[in-house]
Amino acid sequence: MSNTLYDALFRPHAGSAGTFLILRDGREISHAEFLATVARFAHALRANGVGIGDRVALQAKKSPEALAVYAACVQAGAVFLPLNTAYTPAEVDYFVTDSGATLLIADGSSEATLAPVAAMAGAKLLTLNGDGSGSFAEAARDLPDDFPTVERGADDLAAFLYTSGTTGRSKGAMLTQDNLLSNAQALVEAWRFTREDVLLHALPIFHTHGLFVAGNVTLLAGGAMIFLPALDIDDLVAALPRATTMMGVPTFYTRLLADERLTRELVSHIRLFVSGSAPLLAETHVEFEGRTGHRILERYGMTETNMNTTNPYDGERRAGTVGFPLPGVELRVCDPETGEQVTPGAIGVIEVRGRNVFKGYWNMPEKTAAEFRPDGFFITGDLGQVDADGYVTIVGRAKDLIIAGGYNIYPKEVEMLLDGEPGVLESAVIGVPHPDLGEAVVGVVTPRKGADLDAETLLAGIHDRLARFKQPRRIVIVDELPRNTMGKVQKNVLRERYKGMFGGK
Ligand code: MCA
Ligand code: AMP
Numbered sequence: 001m002s003n004t005l006y007d008a009l010f011r012p013h014a015g016s017a018g019t020f021l022i023l024r025d026g027r028e029i030s031h032a033e034f035l036a037t038v039a040r041f042a043h044a045l046r047a048n049g050v051g052i053g054d055r056v057a058l059q060a061k062k063s064p065e066a067l068a069v070y071a072a073c074v075q076a077g078a079v080f081l082p083l084n085t086a087y088t089p090a091e092v093d094y095f096v097t098d099s100g101a102t103l104l105i106a107d108g109s110s111e112a113t114l115a116p117v118a119a120m121a122g123a124k125l126l127t128l129n130g131d132g133s134g135s136f137a138e139a140a141r142d143l144p145d146d147f148p149t150v151e152r153g154a155d156d157l158a159a160f161l162y163t164s165g166t167t168g169r170s171k172g173a174m175l176t177q178d179n180l181l182s183n184a185q186a187l188v189e190a191w192r193f194t195r196e197d198v199l200l201h202a203l204p205i206f207h208t209h210g211l212f213v214a215g216n217v218t219l220l221a222g223g224a225m226i227f228l229p230a231l232d233i234d235d236l237v238a239a240l241p242r243a244t245t246m247m248g249v250p251t252f253y254t255r256l257l258a259d260e261r262l263t264r265e266l267v268s269h270i271r272l273f274v275s276g277s278a279p280l281l282a283e284t285h286v287e288f289e290g291r292t293g294h295r296i297l298e299r300y301g302m303t304e305t306n307m308n309t310t311n312p313y314d315g316e317r318r319a320g321t322v323g324f325p326l327p328g329v330e331l332r333v334c335d336p337e338t339g340e341q342v343t344p345g346a347i348g349v350i351e352v353r354g355r356n357v358f359k360g361y362w363n364m365p366e367k368t369a370a371e372f373r374p375d376g377f378f379i380t381g382d383l384g385q386v387d388a389d390g391y392v393t394i395v396g397r398a399k400d401l402i403i404a405g406g407y408n409i410y411p412k413e414v415e416m417l418l419d420g421e422p423g424v425l426e427s428a429v430i431g432v433p434h435p436d437l438g439e440a441v442v443g444v445v446t447p448r449k450g451a452d453l454d455a456e457t458l459l460a461g462i463h464d465r466l467a468r469f470k471q472p473r474r475i476v477i478v479d480e481l482p483r484n485t486m487g488k489v490q491k492n493v494l495r496e497r498y499k500g501m502f503g504g505k
Helices: 005-009 033-045 064-076 090-097 109-119 135-140 179-189 210-223 231-241 250-257 282-293 366-369 409-418 454-467 491-497
Strands: 019-023 028-030 055-059 081-082 103-106 124-126 157-163 169-177 200-201 224-227 245-248 272-275 296-302 306-310 327-335 350-353 376-386 392-397 403-405 408-410 424-434 437-448 474-477
Touching: 005 064, 005 210, 019 064, 019 491, 028 033, 028 474, 033 064, 033 124, 033 135, 055 090, 055 250, 064 081, 064 210, 081 169, 081 282, 090 103, 090 109, 090 157, 090 169, 090 454, 103 109, 124 135, 157 179, 179 210, 179 306, 179 408, 179 437, 200 210, 210 245, 210 306, 210 409, 224 296, 224 350, 245 250, 250 272, 250 282, 296 408, 327 376, 392 409, 403 424, 403 437, 408 409, 409 424, 409 437, 424 491, 454 474
Parallel strands: 019 224, 055 081, 055 103, 081 157, 103 124, 200 224, 200 245, 245 272, 272 296, 437 474
Antiparallel strands: 019 028, 157 169, 296 306, 327 350, 350 376, 376 392, 403 408, 424 437
């Protein structure tokens, strides 16, 4: 039976005793062992009523087993829906309900709070803990370690990844097998991944970066990953001498630079450092090269499109740019209003087309249509320009989006909650430069007449409904918000006013 993604990423490693995962405690898991778990999990999905095309939501700590759930979904023909572990039950409720997931697998510690959520959504709830235990693992334990792979084609769905929107309502980006595979193929080639590679993996595995960019690339190349639970600088320092490559968001690099153990010698075994998900400051790029001799390779992508551009492996990796479109990706820069292509070198909104671009937003045909041009180009909402040498630079965002430590926060979602708090007239949520996270969330709030607001009460009010990383780090209470002549809140004025708040650049 053919299954496009399984056949490329997993099947080639059947029976391989080669190491796939190296864990923090030194334990190693071979490709064959991993695939045996995957097969048992695929049986367990089937036994728990997951049919072909059904959605399986996973909110679990990073572990080999959590990664195996992704692979099991591919093998069983289900659609994998990974969820940030920081999401509150209220947020999980939305994703499970909206996607119509038939199964929710969650950490045991959330079982009690998520049970009513799953029940309301009509999903079954099973558990998977960070140590690989839990009712899902238990259900799989005695099942066969081979599974008849379900037939799936290039255009069939492999994953739903929810991304927030400017309207404040999250959208399920539908990614096909070919979206994922074509991008992994392009990246393996562009970044010269081979089975000799050992990738230092300290990213979460519920987003494109850690799951598809890091995971699929390693699987396609047949290499190994040092699979760390999270970013811990001591762990990175311990693992770097064994790794050949590392992928991270810019915070990985600024934190490494802040540690005096980062030396040329420490990273002498590394052949490639990759950064993405948020802008890498040119000065971080320069400083990192000065300390280590390595020019970080910056690339640019989106949940909806996978990776679009990359700096070259061999050519000049230009600080402050995201390089060239990947083979198979068409990129153009257009006037956001008219949709016309801008003159070469001018700034406009970046649009992309290719096998990497998703199929649309789940159950949102109008939203999908609004974000594509009639000729099939996807409007990214990122503002950029292409220089005479073809390097793409991201200069800003046409969409109202904050990226903190590589996580996206759509201000609208936070504003809607703040606006609903007692005594609040209105709010504007902005991103302010932050030395560690790149940007930090700040809420600027105005009180209703006579109301006595304080930041702590406001934060407490929204605490249970919003993931911690989306919550404002600081709330400022002001009499009124600056507006232009059309009455629109001038967030640029607020960003300018508060830019020094955290001492960021
Ligand atoms: C944690 N906290 C955060 C963030 N992470 N606050 C704002 N932004 C964040 N990114 C908060 C926690 O809630 C907690 O708050 C406090 O910071 C410390 O938590 P801890 O877990 O210790 O955080 P950390 O270890 O310092 O984590 C920072 C991090 C992490 C390493 C930068 O956020 C991370 O791994 N980010 C990677 C995100 C990523 O993979 N993005 C890819 C998206 P309190 O103490 O108050 O409770 S995919 C994508 O963007 C596209 C496709 C692409 O191009 O890749
Ligand atoms: P997400 O919706 O989580 O997939 O985030 C995608 C967004 O992250 C893009 O639309 C960009 O705004 C931003 N992004 C990703 N990589 C880069 C990068 N290298 N430089 C600047 N922004 C980036």
